[in-house]
Amino acid sequence: MTLSQRRRRAAFAGTAAIAAALVLSSCSGGGAPSTGGEFTGEYDGPEVTLSFWNGFTGGDGPFMQQMVDRFNEEHDNITVESNTMQWADFYQRLPAAVTAGEGPDVGVMHFDQLGSNAARQVILPLDDMVDDLGLDAADFTETVWDAGVYADQRYGIPLDIHSLAMYYNTEHFEAAGITEVPTDAESFAAALDALQAAGYDTPFWVPARWPGHLMFMTLDWQFGGEPYAADGSAASFADDSGVEALEWMRSIIDDGYSPSDVAIDAQYVAFKNGETSITWDGIWQFNDLEESGLPYAGVPVPNIGGEAATWASSHQFFLPRQDDADRMNAAKVFIAWMSEHSEDWAGAAMIPARQSVLEAGALEGMPQEPIAAALDDMRFTPTVPGLGTVQAETLELAVADGVLGAGDPGDVLAEAEGRATQLMQENLATFAE
Missing domain, CATH: 3.40.190.10 (Periplasmic binding protein-like II)
Structure with missing residues (x-):
């Protein structure tokens, strides 16, 4: 793509x-x-x-x-x-x-x-x-x-199935002395510290918008949450798991690993140009990266929250x-x-x-082959009417505010969750007519 x-x-x-x-x-x-x-x-x-x-x-x-x-x-x-x-x-x-x-x-x-x-x-x-x-x-x-x-x-x-993946610059990892790809919160944090020590000041950029909300849902599931009720009746992304997810995303910025205001596509362009060391993006980027000549590899997203899970569609x-x-x-x-x-x-x-x-x-020999090893961990939002629109008008905006520091993660998520539940209830009534 x-x-x-x-x-x-x-x-x-x-x-x-x-x-x-x-x-x-x-x-x-x-x-x-x-x-x-x-x-x-x-x-x-x-x-x-x-x-x-x-x-x-x-x-x-x-x-x-x-x-x-x-x-x-x-x-x-x-x-x-x-x-x-x-x-x-x-x-x-x-x-x-x-x-x-x-x-x-x-x-x-x-x-x-x-x-x-x-x-x-x-x-x-x-x-x-x-x-x-x-x-x-x-x-x-x-x-x-x-x-x-x-x-x-x-x-x-x-x-098909297409999910988020973690891409990393293999030359940066080698320069930083990282010999094992991070798979959890501890090893991911250690990798970021090693990369900074090697001179890569902001190795992992966190975007406020696309695909920020996909990162958020991945983390929400990993922390044990579920962003929406399966029957489409309510949103639940403002619980403790959701707050932990958004706080983690903001912490990457507060701890100096990412700039504070990353625009749509900027995180991917920076990675493709060799300016950053790690990015989380969809597997649809593989072909573009293959053509770029960048020294990279793609692996499943690390398990930050404790429960293996990755957003997929x-x-x-x-x-x-x-x-x-x-x-x-x-x-x-x-x-x-x-x-x-x-x-x-x-x-x-x-x-x-x-x-x-x-x-x-x-998938033999294909760059997305390692991602398929995590198929059982891939999660989907419920198949209910109008959810995509609800998400665009609520969750995506809350994630952006939290990442940008425009509001407390718990507060922005709670406000968005209430609005999302209202819209979901309206959808249920409308589609039942």
Whole structure:
């Protein structure tokens, strides 16, 4: 993912409210949606051309297109055409397009958008497809499999898992005499001290915004917390665990390891340019770092709080609401094929979601291979409607205030938690209508 893509992803938080508003205003279309009738796992109907919507506009885009091209080569009666756009545009356009009968035939979205789109019947349940193909939790980690479920129905088929990771400059570590990569709070603090002693004055920059809130949630889980209720009824990130998490982030600045006001992307640019020694960022940065020539390595985020945990997300395939059984069944064949061949997606620096694909060696020699060793420690936020917007308007702002020293961590989190719970309750009422 390029730097511009990082900025656009960060900017998505600000546009999420617009996207959510469109979802809320989209009508369900009335009646029970069709799911294409009986699905046998094959498609022998007339030739169809499927519109495939996705947001892979960065360095991941060519890998997705290669997979689509390969699918087309292997299927005479199905042609898939990619319609690729910025994620913010994708989430804004999808509900209205489906309602107008102008939506895609198949698509892929972040799992945290499934709940909102499922609640308004923009997308369809896939339980019949899962049963017919024999897909189940045994071939996926529990967290990524459960992430595709909303209201006891499956709406997403996991393509990948992507998480935070810790990147470190191997030359800096060597100069500082660090021979073992830090894995906990004590060894991480010792590494920072050693790096400063070696002349790297601010070795680990803590950003106030993206991906600061992802760092916070990772730490909240590590300290034993849970930022949101599983049913979407309340926020709980202001408890003792959350306060400890934000206090730790601020302590990195107070102790002189980070500048006090790190802008979006600044921490990554500084690391890529060799100005800092450590950064926590998403695994989507691997390809960019590989091309940069920087002497680096990537490992799981250290366990600072005592419980192994790392923020993660997932891209998941979905079917939009439509009435053409042939196109729908052809789209199911496409989803099944993409899932089965997701080893190709590893080239995009993602971790394929299927255990069978991983066990076949999809990550062998890939830079993200060490991160996959921590799959069981990866955590997801609940799949509930509107949570992304709530988070952008509450938690992200509180984390920024705490990191910047604009307020006491406990106070800013408590205020944001109250507001978040109010918004979550409003969402539950709205989506229940």
